[in-house]
Amino acid sequence: MLSKRPSERRSASPNSDRVAEILQAAADLAAEYLSRSDDPESPVTLNPPPSAIHQRVPLKLDGPAVPVDELMEQARDLMELSVRTGSANFSNQLFSGFDPVAIVGEWLTAVLNASMYTYEVAPAMTLVEREVIARMGKAAGWTGCEGLFTPGGSLSNLMAMLMARQRALPKVKSLGLQGSKLVVFTSAEAHYSVERAAVILGLGSDSVVPIGQDRYGRMRSDAFEYEVKKARTEGRQPMMVVATAGSTVLGAFDPIAEIADVAEREGLWLHVDGAYGGSALLSAKRKSLLNGVERADSLTWCAHKMLNVPLSASVIIVREPGLLHQCNAVHAEYLYHADNDAPDLDTGEMSIQCGRRVDALKVWLAWKARGDAGMAALVDRKFELATKMRELVRGRERFELLSDPDEVGGGCNTCFVYHAPSLDGLPPEKKLRAIDAGTHVLRERVRLRGRVLTNYAPVFGVRAFRHVSANDRATEAELALILDEIEAVGADLDLRPLAEQGTRPTP
Numbered sequence: 001m002l003s004k005r006p007s008e009r010r011s012a013s014p015n016s017d018r019v020a021e022i023l024q025a026a027a028d029l030a031a032e033y034l035s036r037s038d039d040p041e042s043p044v045t046l047n048p049p050p051s052a053i054h055q056r057v058p059l060k061l062d063g064p065a066v067p068v069d070e071l072m073e074q075a076r077d078l079m080e081l082s083v084r085t086g087s088a089n090f091s092n093q094l095f096s097g098f099d100p101v102a103i104v105g106e107w108l109t110a111v112l113n114a115s116m117y118t119y120e121v122a123p124a125m126t127l128v129e130r131e132v133i134a135r136m137g138k139a140a141g142w143t144g145c146e147g148l149f150t151p152g153g154s155l156s157n158l159m160a161m162l163m164a165r166q167r168a169l170p171k172v173k174s175l176g177l178q179g180s181k182l183v184v185f186t187s188a189e190a191h192y193s194v195e196r197a198a199v200i201l202g203l204g205s206d207s208v209v210p211i212g213q214d215r216y217g218r219m220r221s222d223a224f225e226y227e228v229k230k231a232r233t234e235g236r237q238p239m240m241v242v243a244t245a246g247s248t249v250l251g252a253f254d255p256i257a258e259i260a261d262v263a264e265r266e267g268l269w270l271h272v273d274g275a276y277g278g279s280a281l282l283s284a285k286r287k288s289l290l291n292g293v294e295r296a297d298s299l300t301w302c303a304h305k306m307l308n309v310p311l312s313a314s315v316i317i318v319r320e321p322g323l324l325h326q327c328n329a330v331h332a333e334y335l336y337h338a339d340n341d342a343p344d345l346d347t348g349e350m351s352i353q354c355g356r357r358v359d360a361l362k363v364w365l366a367w368k369a370r371g372d373a374g375m376a377a378l379v380d381r382k383f384e385l386a387t388k389m390r391e392l393v394r395g396r397e398r399f400e401l402l403s404d405p406d407e408v409g410g411g412c413n414t415c416f417v418y419h420a421p422s423l424d425g426l427p428p429e430k431k432l433r434a435i436d437a438g439t440h441v442l443r444e445r446v447r448l449r450g451r452v453l454t455n456y457a458p459v460f461g462v463r464a465f466r467h468v469s470a471n472d473r474a475t476e477a478e479l480a481l482i483l484d485e486i487e488a489v490g491a492d493l494d495l496r497p498l499a500e501q502g503t504r505p506t507p
Helices: 019-037 050-056 068-080 100-112 123-139 153-168 193-200 221-233 256-266 277-282 323-328 360-394 428-449 476-490 496-500
Strands: 146-150 182-187 208-211 237-244 269-274 298-302 314-318 399-401 413-418 453-459 462-468
Touching: 019 068, 100 360, 123 146, 123 277, 123 314, 123 360, 146 153, 146 323, 153 182, 153 193, 153 237, 153 269, 153 298, 153 314, 153 323, 182 193, 182 221, 193 208, 208 221, 221 237, 221 256, 237 256, 256 269, 269 277, 277 298, 277 360, 314 323, 360 399, 360 413, 360 476, 413 428, 413 476, 428 453, 428 462, 428 476, 428 496, 462 476
Parallel strands: 182 208, 182 237, 237 269, 269 298
Antiparallel strands: 146 314, 298 314, 399 413, 413 462, 453 462
16 A cells, blocks of 8 residues: 555644644743742742642543643643742742743753654754763863763762762672672761662662761761771771762752862762752852862762753763763664764763653753853852841841851851740740741641742751742842741741640641
8 A cells, every 4th residue: 555645644633733823822821920930929839739620620631632722721720720939939949940041942852852862863962962061060170071961860869879889899780789788978968869879779778878967067077087987897898978069958068178088098989969059160159169079070960950940950970981881881782873873972871761851952052041151140149149048037036047058158048947936935945846846837837828938857956947049030028028927827826835746746
């Protein structure tokens, strides 16, 4: 049978000939949504229960085709029922804000629908990724480095541990762990992905040794050296150390240069988890926070945090080229051909993924649009907002700042507690217990009001509010609103009964 002509093979979908119209409608919807995110009066979240979402949007996928116009209305409803992470009143995670140019890059990535395993199928995007990696590596003080974009910082940290394991056990790919007792050292403030990577790689969670911290949440290099020597006396094999540049709770930067001294003496792989704080390398004012990073073996860096790029945009960068391929290649000849165009540019054998999307394009476009100076200004703005937030906390009688990163170079997190009037006169121990439990209660009541969304976390043994200055559009009034909301729900709330509770209460 003869094949049909292209026009006859085309999809019979009623929407197939409305591409421009559909994309324009989506652009209008996105622009409307983002403009409302910039409105300080728009709620950050409506806190919809599952029943409300099901009632408003027909989520079931059983039924006839839905016209695009109707689908757009359903998409609008879903967006309204979602959290406005681009709002200046959203400080719940380590990302916020938005960059319209980067959003365009995200859209174009979907339009291209390329996979980053061979140069043959992603020629231009392979070179874009190489350029972004090279520029980020240059910021870390490296030339000739290599790297890849990954689905997130956790995967970047996993790949760093893979390479450290490969260096410690050169035959691990064929022989496995063979009963080895490898040890990973990291700060007690490190991201949980370090422990999870150890579990995934068969090292076990007990292989991760948490290192003590100072009062700013930074790893103590003397404690690190002590734990390395202790592990050796126990017959274990130290493999790597993970230094954190911008911890999740306190936003702390470990002393990388001091850690590098110990790592070099002991022959350990040094990985810097700069998922959050790596962008400080772009700022002349803040890059000293990562002094010593040029001595690291690998670096994680998420552009979707400080640089306003849409999720996800994480990289793993390695100082020594060839290690990613050595660690991950299994020689899949059906895909990677020696006679391909520029086979030396194929990246698939460097990755633990096969299919890999083009996450570099949005970073490249955003960087082009801002330039080096614009990127530095973006980072500086976020640090300045954090300093202002801490000033606001110190300026209110009933708020207590638990750590001040500005005393050691800065950071974008502000951790504090609220001393409710109802706790006045309580003995210190009972008051501390009530503050610990009360932070959870206050935060939940603030969240349900929907005007702001900020998180809480344990800080030196007590639950505290954690504000992240991730949105460069925030104003002083919007920073103050978070404190206003806490005071509004806490001024007349009796938290004294919580002083007798040892477990988390129900708000």
